[in-house]
Amino acid sequence: MATKSKRGLIKLDAELCKGCYLCKSVCPLNLISISDRLNQKGYHPAIYIEDDIGIKEHKCKGCALCAIVCPDIAIEVYRE
Amino acid sequence: MKKVFGKPKSLKDAVFHYCPGCGHSIIHRLVAEIIDELNIEEKVIGVPPAGCAVLAYDYFDIDIGESPHGRGAAVATGLKRALPDRIVFTYQGDGDIAAIGTAETIHAANRGENITVIFVNNGVYGMTGGQMAPTTIIGQISTTTPGGRNEKRDGAPIDLSEMLALTDGTVYIERTAVDTPKNIIRTKKAIKKAFRVQMAGLGFSLVEVLSPCPTNLKLSPVQANEWIGSTMTNYFPLKVIKDKVGKLGASPHLE
Numbered sequence: 018m019a020t021k022s023k024r025g026l027i028k029l030d031a032e033l034c035k036g037c038y039l040c041k042s043v044c045p046l047n048l049i050s051i052s053d054r055l056n057q058k059g060y061h062p063a064i065y066i067e068d069d070i071g072i073k074e075h076k077c078k079g080c081a082l083c084a085i086v087c088p089d090i091a092i093e094v095y096r097e
Numbered sequence: 098m099k100k101v102f103g104k105p106k107s108l109k110d111a112v113f114h115y116c117p118g119c120g121h122s123i124i125h126r127l128v129a130e131i132i133d134e135l136n137i138e139e140k141v142i143g144v145p146p147a148g149c150a151v152l153a154y155d156y157f158d159i160d161i162g163e164s165p166h167g168r169g170a171a172v173a174t175g176l177k178r179a180l181p182d183r184i185v186f187t188y189q190g191d192g193d194i195a196a197i198g199t200a201e202t203i204h205a206a207n208r209g210e211n212i213t214v215i216f217v218n219n220g221v222y223g224m225t226g227g228q229m230a231p232t233t234i235i236g237q238i239s240t241t242t243p244g245g246r247n248e249k250r251d252g253a254p255i256d257l258s259e260m261l262a263l264t265d266g267t268v269y270i271e272r273t274a275v276d277t278p279k280n281i282i283r284t285k286k287a288i289k290k291a292f293r294v295q296m297a298g299l300g301f302s303l304v305e306v307l308s309p310c311p312t313n314l315k316l317s318p319v320q321a322n323e324w325i326g327s328t329m330t331n332y333f334p335l336k337v338i339k340d341k342v343g344k345l346g347a348s349p350h351l352e
Contacts, residue, residue: 026098037118037311037318043278060117072098084102085278088122089113094102 024072025079025096029065033091036060040083040092046076049083062091072097105129107138111155118318120275120308121150124217125157127285128188131292132159141184142176144169146193149224150217153188167198170205173212184295186213191232192222195257202261206301209266213291214303216257219310220329227313231255234332239313254332258305262339268300270338274307274330276322283335293345300341307333 029040029049034056040063041049052064067075079096108129113122132138138159145153147166154161160183164172169187177185194202194216205212221239222228229239229246232254236245246254262270269291273284284306291302307329309321316324 025101033112035117039118039318039322042319079101081102082278085281086123088115088117088119090104090108090122090126092102093100093104095098096101097098 023078023097024075025077025094026067026072026075027065027077027083028093028095029063030091031056031062031064033089034060034062035089036062037088038063039086039088043082043086045080045082048077105133107132107158108156109158113156114152115149116312118309118311118321120219120306121217123275123281124215124284124306124308125153127281127288128215129157131285131289134289135292137184140182141186144173144176144185144187146189148190148193150188150190167193167196168201169193169198170210170212170214171201174205174210177210177212184292186215186292188215189217190223191216191218191220192230195231195255203264206261207264207266209300211295211298211300213295215288216303216305217308218305218333219308221310221313223310223313234329256333258303258338261303266301267303267339268341269294269302272305272307272333272335272338274325274335276307276309276325280335290345294342297345
């Protein structure tokens with residue numbers, strides 16, 4: 018399991034997302050928000066807000082709670 | 098970076114057709130993860146129900162035998178008796194197992210057929226548009242009980258798992274939910290144990306999973322999960338209902 022020093026990241030496939038936002042409701046660090054854009058299915062997908070910043074500044078620990086609740090397996094989790 | 102979570106390999110690439118927030122897709126994933134972990138992809142046979150999960154053959158990369166409405170346990174009995182070395186599980190909804198197929202389910206359980214039943218309880222008939230199911234709780238609004246289910250008029254919700262626990266043939270019955278990450282992990286443990294009970298040839302195992310149906314509950318996915326935790330579990334408490342097996346960890350041939 019992740020220790021305190023470990024960092025992680027998630028890859029969220031916006032085209033698989035159906036906008037249920039369960040991931041947003043369980044993230045302990047509030048790192049998931051809702052996109053303004055629509056995906057091809059017509060939902061506003063969830064987005065991971067640390068996508069554009071370097072791994073060193075990531076707050077995400079890769080706990081995978083978001084991936085565990087995601088019904089559509091749109092989230093992959095990576096850990097150091 | 099090491100990948101710690103991704104799509105299980107016994108699921109195909111097809112995108113789930115389920116509604117946003119549906120519990121079916123989570124349970125599909127858990128079953129696929131367990132099949133991967135137990136390394137039984139080549140010898141497992143699934144029996145999906147009539148209902149939303151009828152298209153499970155599109156998602157699972159395993160052998161599937163479709164069953165007529167409610168007759169999952171009967172079809173699984175035939176498959177298991179003809180091919181005793183296979184691991185046979187049925188995947189049934191509450192309308193399927195607790196209304197239309199009650200007789201088949203109870204008799205399969207009473208005979209102690211060596212199969213695993215995954216009973217997905219969402220409290221409504223999901224696919225046909227949210228009519229009252231036998232498991233609809235008192236006061237719950239559905240399209241056929243617009244004023245809420247009334248105990249005098251419509252009867253009380255049926256607790257099929259407790260009923261099956263009374264039969265001698267059942268060895269392992271547990272009720273779990275998929276409303277929170279903690280409960281999802283517990284559900285996975287329960288389903289894995291049920292599969293291992295079957296692999297050890299011990300008898301009939303059943304896992305009842307309380308699952309959200311946000312579309313027919315007319316709630317958002319997050320609210321539907323809260324509703325399961327706050328209301329549905331009052332009628333269907335999460336617990337191990339029957340366990341004649343005990344700990345399976347001591348049996349090395351199962352690992």
